[in-house]
Amino acid sequence: IRPMGRILEPLRRMGAAIEAEGEGERAPLAVRPARLTGIEYRSPVASAQVKSCLLLAGLSAEGRTAVHEPAASRDHTERILPAFGIPVERLPDGAAVTGGGRPRAAELTVPGDLSSAAFFLVAAALAEGSRLTVEGVGVNPTRTGVLDCLEAMGAEIERLGEREQGGEPVADLVVRGRGLAGIEIGGELMVRAIDEFPVLAVAACFAEGETLFRDAAELRVKESDRIAAMAEAIRAIGGEVEERPDGLVVHGRRHLPGGRVRSHGDHRVAMAMAVAAARCTGPVVVRDTACVDTSFPGFYRLLRAAAEA
Template sequence: MSHGTTPPSPLILVADGPLGGEARVPGDKSISHRAIMLSALAVGRSEIRGLLEGEDVLATAAAMRAMGATVERLGPGHWIVDGVGVGGLLQPQAALDMGNSGTSTRLLMGLVASHPVTATFTGDESLSRRPMGRVIEPLGRMGADITASPGGRLPLILRGAETPLPIRYRLPVASAQVKSAILLAGLNIGAETVVEEPVPTRDHSERMLKGFGADLSAEPLPEGGNRIAIRGWASLKPQALEVPGDPSSAGFPLVAALIVPGSDVLIRGVGQNPTRDGLVRVLSMMGADIELLDPREVGGEPVADIRVRHSALRGIEVPPEVAPSMIDEYPILFVAAALAEGRTVMRGIEELRVKESDRIAAMAAGLRAAGVQVEELPDGLIVNGSGGGPVAGGATVATHLDHRIAMSFAVLSLVSRRPVKVDDRAPIATSFPDFLPLMQRLGAREGQSHEA
């Protein structure tokens, strides 16, 4: 799973003309993780179609196998899972290698916390720099014994509680992963576990837990946010699941089509969960020509086809309250802002500093190197756009082992006078193994650093 052991493989993307055609992005990463985990806790066989087969989700699949579930691939995106039932997780015989996946780590820590097993969590160099304190604290209150590396980081050892305790917990910072970890721990507690979130975050866990038969309720709080309660010891029922296209992955071809002159692209079957649609809403505020076609529901999740055409974007002040609905899409929004007319101000996104990399610092450095004027803020970024004309480019940017940084600068290269070189394409495989072939099908090509 580690990307640090092989020589880097640089990537340059070039567009000789407009992008066009149809694309289908990988299955939603958040939903894919949860589909594997909850299928592994059901009693019986679940079938999953459209599963994302990136390295992060494969890490989740390997961990559930290590704890007793049967997880098998029948074909592209088509998997079956024979579950062990809530309370049935087995002691893993080796460390659980999470690769680069913070989602796998935090959610699986929640699962293990209320089972009487001990698990060691390890990860690659990037993941091992990411603090886990926000999930360690509530799981400790539930009775788990967690010994982490300095700073609450991996590797860590989690000893699940023999008699886990229900808690009522208000999240100090809105986080779907921390919320989900607590709810998953609550599955194996015979009482009510309650989580309060200060603002709504992605609700895939709640939707899927209900779909599998968990006793879960969610209601808005008078002061904003939500109260979610789960009563454990439910017998989860196996499901036939279809995973919609990942809106975070769709952001890359979507923004590419917006900024490459003359482009007209259709992206099929993208999830439109209202807790995940912030990028489309913000780009529309900036003047993007985006149409949602054939809205429908797939596996309890809203889905639509997205048609996007090249647009003259204008800089805006992005409302900070949209951040939870698009936190992973900010790197590609920074790229869209670089081509807009005027200033785009993005605040309230300090969480980006503790993602796979410090995404604010990494994007600011790469954008500056490519000739874009930016001002870094403690909690965000101000981007002064080019007004639609190409940026200077000519830089090599550091990905810091971060897949979203790599793909964002590959897209920026499409509208640069001189190509932008991404220092290593390897991290892209964690979430979007088909990124390069998909962009090539739309009309981009792999370029050389000497091209002007």
């Protein structure tokens, strides 16, 4: 369970009456009715979750709510609110809304999730000579860091049929497998690829040379400490990795022997290690995989079908 402090603090500044009953400002949360007032908030981290939470709260607050970020995070909320009749003010470093508006119903087509597609893109990129098409994937530029990373590592990725759905850019992605090489992933690129860190770490395991992940300290407060969880998982399958406070250094090898891995209840770790199994010479056993259903029911069935196609 994620710590909620970085969301609760600005909500309380708006007047929200919320108490975290779990240790370290974690759920369960007790919420009481309260009158909200808009605020000007400067987030210490680039977080779409924090930004979206405050913008949505701002719809019911008196006055204007503005969120400023140190770097651009995902902007799905800013893109979709106008479809429901809610004006969004785009700022150079964030977004703002004014309370009092009443959303109207709308019919939308939600694009395929790039974070979910990333597991298949990496699996195909690692399989030399393969060709895989993933249709109808959202390619919002605040989310395409994983594509930029894979292309920088040497993967060939083509975007076909680019179009717009629900205010979001969408494309069919075609990836062709060939050898990958290590790169450095940090700064703005890390922000745009933060959710894909586990599967990119798997790609790095089988890339030629060294891959450095930096500026990813927020991953220590996700569903698990993803930096520590991936370092442990990579070592468990025979890989070489150095853990750093804000990331990892992964030393690539062509194949790894496999082993038994703990997911730590984290869906992205579990799915990433399933992808790693395709390049291991022995079996990879991932413990606690029920968590995958939180974001991708049917993942293992689809992964098996893609491997057999």
